[in-house]
Amino acid sequence: MAKIISIVNQKGGVGKTTTTHNLGYALAEEGERTLLIDLDPQMNLSTTVGIDCYAQKNSIYDVLRDKKGLPLGSVVKKTEHDKMDIIPSAFELSGAEIEFTKRISSSSLLSRSISNSIREDYDYILVDCPPSLGVLTINSLSTSDYIIIPMQPEVYGLYGIDMLLSTYEEIQEEINPKLEIMGVLITMHDGRLSLHKEMTEKINSYFKDNVFKTIIKTNTTLKEAQSNNQTVFEYDGRARGAKDYEKLAREVIEYVKER
Amino acid sequence: MAKIISIVNQKGGVGKTTTTHNLGYALAEEGERTLLIDLDPQMNLSTTVGIDCYAQKNSIYDVLRDKKGLPLGSVVKKTEHDKMDIIPSAFELSGAEIEFTKRISSSSLLSRSISNSIREDYDYILVDCPPSLGVLTINSLSTSDYIIIPMQPEVYGLYGIDMLLSTYEEIQEEINPKLEIMGVLITMHDGRLSLHKEMTEKINSYFKDNVFKTIIKTNTTLKEAQSNNQTVFEYDGRARGAKDYEKLAREVIEYVKER
Numbered sequence A, B: 001m002a003k004i005i006s007i008v009n010q011k012g013g014v015g016k017t018t019t020t021h022n023l024g025y026a027l028a029e030e031g032e033r034t035l036l037i038d039l040d041p042q043m044n045l046s047t048t049v050g051i052d053c054y055a056q057k058n059s060i061y062d063v064l065r066d067k068k069g070l071p072l073g074s075v076v077k078k079t080e081h082d083k084m085d086i087i088p089s090a091f092e093l094s095g096a097e098i099e100f101t102k103r104i105s106s107s108s109l110l111s112r113s114i115s116n117s118i119r120e121d122y123d124y125i126l127v128d129c130p131p132s133l134g135v136l137t138i139n140s141l142s143t144s145d146y147i148i149i150p151m152q153p154e155v156y157g158l159y160g161i162d163m164l165l166s167t168y169e170e171i172q173e174e175i176n177p178k179l180e181i182m183g184v185l186i187t188m189h190d191g192r193l194s195l196h197k198e199m200t201e202k203i204n205s206y207f208k209d210n211v212f213k214t215i216i217k218t219n220t221t222l223k224e225a226q227s228n229n230q231t232v233f234e235y236d237g238r239a240r241g242a243k244d245y246e247k248l249a250r251e252v253i254e255y256v257k258e259r
Ligand SMILES: Nc1ncnc2c1ncn2[C@@H]1O[C@H](COP(=O)(O)OP(=O)(O)OP(=O)(O)O)[C@@H](O)[C@H]1O
Pocket: A011, A012, A013, A014, A015, A016, A017, A018, A019, A040, A044, A129, A130, A131, A187, A188, A189, A216, A217, A218, A219, A220, A222, A223, A226, A241, B010, B011, B012, B013, B131, B152, B154, B155, B156, B157
């Protein structure tokens, strides 16, 4: 049965998409069958993986709307890696905030569409969320086992965290009691900046055991790989970013095994 | 009469808040009376300016809901600079997406609350928008004269731009014909990266005259100033970031004069 992990932070530009893509690939490299779900209407993840979201006959939007009775499995697409698949985004998701909210069961559209057969096909399902705490992110949290919170070691990174934690607590109490925070992932860390050292200490003292040992360092190769529509592994496996996401994948697998 | 400028990009973490705060201060330094409006429920701008958003008796949320007949002027707060004021954010704005959408006039709540008297009090009104194209951003665009689009010279920066441009065209045609793009502002530019040179060329060839001559370079002092709840001008006026935002302020003033 697949473990479902939401990659969430309403703060923009903290590395949610970069983490979903590279962690997903690193898990696949470790032999884990991995499914990525792109719930962000910006479609960054889908575009990087090489999918043309406008060319889909049916999409995750149709599945969530549940008008055609489409199973989620019908919108899964293959990627370059034989152990990593993707459910691409759709531009109609940008209207989802407004459209889905009117429905009584608006927070459980995704959990109702993730069948047991999908869960059997994979070991991990990673969901890339948009930079907001709206209906799409809530759908992801409502169906997830775990949350990973990417966070830059900068002051704006810490400001919004209370809002995210209170949304998490609300969903855990009212909709999804099994949901737990797997950890805060420090991203784009630059060892030369004293600001980053200070903020990392603040994050560690605030979250204590809930911070991944792995820190993702700032690494230009990650950006270059993205402009080549690749993960850092495909672009240059010796790069700093590849080592960091490899380490993270092992830490995630270890965490799940111990549970 | 104040010129209203929306600082918009649904891509997260591109420097919207950093630009609103530092450009606002630079305009005030040039002698322009400036009002900042924080329309982002994350409240990053309000927190940096030193406002406790939870301590407000009435907020922009009450004004937009229009239940109490409160004028926008009643929620203006002073800042450290005598020529720069702010209308802080409110945590209730995070529910605004759902609550305001149901109202027929949901896109013009802000324009109906910006009275002529507010417009007479200022030369510039800058609106910091959240990382989405939802009802809050649409309200800002519906009442603005100009748009500034901060953009990182990275591939994810370019992916979502078509969605933003189509939203702009729709609002210009149906709600606000005076709306124009003042320019794309390249932010966090790192001269050492060939990727940034390449992407800057792509942005220039895509947007032609609609790109500011001023490029905001990546500058650690900007981040350090934020962790001190200051603009870069207050923290270290000689820094690279201060020079860049000063230049931008002059370019904005020049643009408005020529219109
Ligand atoms: N470790 C890293 N080192 C250097 N650059 C990075 C790193 N991680 C991410 N980036 C860059 O930072 C930018 C933001 O990353 P990304 O788009 O993954 O964040 P996000 O949280 O998904 O953004 P959004 O909130 O818009 O969805 C991208 O341009 C990406 O290339």
